[in-house]
Amino acid sequence: MNFVARALNLSISAAERLRERNILKRAFVKHDFFPDIVEALRLDRKFGFYEEGTVVIKTRTDEFVVRGFPKIKRALTLKPTLKRHFGNRMIAVEEKMNGYNVRIIRAGDSIYAITRRGLICPYTTEKARLEIPLDFFDEYPEFMLCCEAIGRASPYVQSYTYDIPGLEFYLFDIRNRRTNEPIGVEEREEIADRYEIKMVDILLKTNPEKVEDIKTVIEELNSRGREGVVFKDIEMKIDPMKYTTSLSNCYDLNYAFRFFAEYARDFMISRIVREAFQSFEFQNGKREFEERCFRLGKSILKPLIESIQDVKMGKKIVEASELYFYNREVLELFKMHLKLLGVDFRMKVIDEDDEKIKVLLERVMRSTTDRIRKILNGNPWR
Amino acid sequence: MNFVARALNLSISAAERLRERNILKRAFVKHDFFPDIVEALRLDRKFGFYEEGTVVIKTRTDEFVVRGFPKIKRALTLKPTLKRHFGNRMIAVEEKMNGYNVRIIRAGDSIYAITRRGLICPYTTEKARLEIPLDFFDEYPEFMLCCEAIGRASPYVQSYTYDIPGLEFYLFDIRNRRTNEPIGVEEREEIADRYEIKMVDILLKTNPEKVEDIKTVIEELNSRGREGVVFKDIEMKIDPMKYTTSLSNCYDLNYAFRFFAEYARDFMISRIVREAFQSFEFQNGKREFEERCFRLGKSILKPLIESIQDVKMGKKIVEASELYFYNREVLELFKMHLKLLGVDFRMKVIDEDDEKIKVLLERVMRSTTDRIRKILNGNPWR
Known part of the structure; x- marks a missing residue:
């Protein structure tokens, strides 16, 4: 526990208590495939200013913290929320892709991929080692690449919308793994370009008052079946904010109702509430409203009935x-x-x-x- | 507290503890309109075999318990649930009306109406005294009339489906207020008839295997916009069981999403799950399925958007x-x-x-x- 206490700047007894309260948990399965890592523990809940999913890693020669990926607040209406949050700063409207959040770091000589909750995932690590250039970390050893892992060959979240048969990594943030401080959008674009790392699309750079332009971007994304956007201060001095399309809300509901007893009630209701605020803000006539009702109803009822039918046939869900x-x-x-x-x-x-x-x-x-x-x-x- | 301890068969200290734990609460506002009642306390939670909503009443000359109305279990599928629950016994398929549950009793010389949670309601009592014949209690002083209070002039649940401008009482159970033991369906019919007390409709008497006949009754109810049915063992030796129509599920959702922050997530999800099981069991083609999706989606989205619009206009919900x-x-x-x-x-x-x-x-x-x-x-x- 000493390395945890040192890395998190706690007393040893405070670190011990985290363990006893089951906040500090194992972050990986020890194995030759993880040759550099002697021990790794993760925070299963927010603790102090350390995010949920923060990992503490001990290698043969080093010990360090990898901060959890911060929660991004959500706008339920574009107006006046964006203006209120970003003021007059320039923002990038970036595509929010639908996969799973991965932080890619170097420890010792190798690359490691850490999932949202702070687990070092062998499946993702194997793919990341093939896809991500190790020499990036020669230049920036303290940085983590925050990527969305996307594709059909995903063990956690599948997405069929992108037509990616395997698993690919799309960069959306570069942060200091110790302080969680991000670099600016344009610096990230430059690095991604230089190291040939795939990056999520930046759809628009604009100011937060141009709500109509932003709506157009979102409607276009929705028509392509995409998930949504993340708004980012170009300089990354202000926290990002996300916004999802109607399709994404329905997709989530479809998923949650298929496995309804596994999913939290809050997950379901929050998607429904988002849908209502979007319908309110994008209000576009009776016909569109009725389509939205049908889409919402179907994304709830269909997966439920499918699950019932599966069990009726003797299958497991x-x-x-x-x-x-x-x-x-x-x-x-x-x-x-x-x-x-x-x-x-x-x-x-x-x-x-x-x-x-x-x-x-x-x-x-x-x-x-x-x-x-x-x-x-x-x-x-x- | 002594009268509570005596009525519930508890030690005085056990009764005191109920009070301290805030399970025992005030059941009424003392007033000349309630001339017979010196004190009344209610159980806000189930305690031992006493139901939530159980009331203990002290009059000038008496003290007694009025048992809470028992929770009725719900069938999510008719087949095989009814058969499993009722076996080969004859059952009555009774209309479940959409109002609020009231137990009507006599205390001293007057009639009192108690709501589900165990409160003596002055509004309901005023109406019950005009509608319910006092002489019933001369014959059956220990009985309570379990009624649904229905109509537009309802302070708790409005129902516009019945075209009742005021507030009316529909009898669905007669029980011993102390033991909660019900009388048989046919004896109740006879009493209701003799005292001219309105009774909920008994739609069918059948056996639990006649699922197709029962489905027909439910579909017919649904087409008239009614809430559902309660299945009752004719002899009332076995607990009743309820089943609701699609319209009722949607009505509930409409209500809950209009006031979404007041309502529990479970309330919403359970209605949705019911709807799926009904759709599964009544499966009647693509067209009906799509209508059900639309109905479900609309009953969620419409009230949410209306609430948003109201607040946008500066109104309170x-x-x-x-x-x-x-x-x-x-x-x-x-x-x-x-x-x-x-x-x-x-x-x-x-x-x-x-x-x-x-x-x-x-x-x-x-x-x-x-x-x-x-x-x-x-x-x-x-």
């Missing part, structure tokens, strides 16, 4: 994805990682050649399955 | 109803009663003649109003 591994050891390690996460899963190799192992991963949603089965068996509801 | 009183004292007493309930309200006399005082009651939904106002003022969401 699962979330399935096809993953690939370059290395069988990483595959075995990833199984241990899922156990560390507490995921209830089934895994099956479906194809294998010299280069890759293709695997079907099914996360079993036991609560939803059990709840539906009970009802179908004739048990009353409460 | 209120639930309004028109009530009438025969007696100004009851009006004043009812205001005190609403304060006891913790309701945030405004009240205005809108018409008055020799017979009646007409009043507009508006319950102010402060949380919803404040939440929306903040967002419209440009505050971010979390």
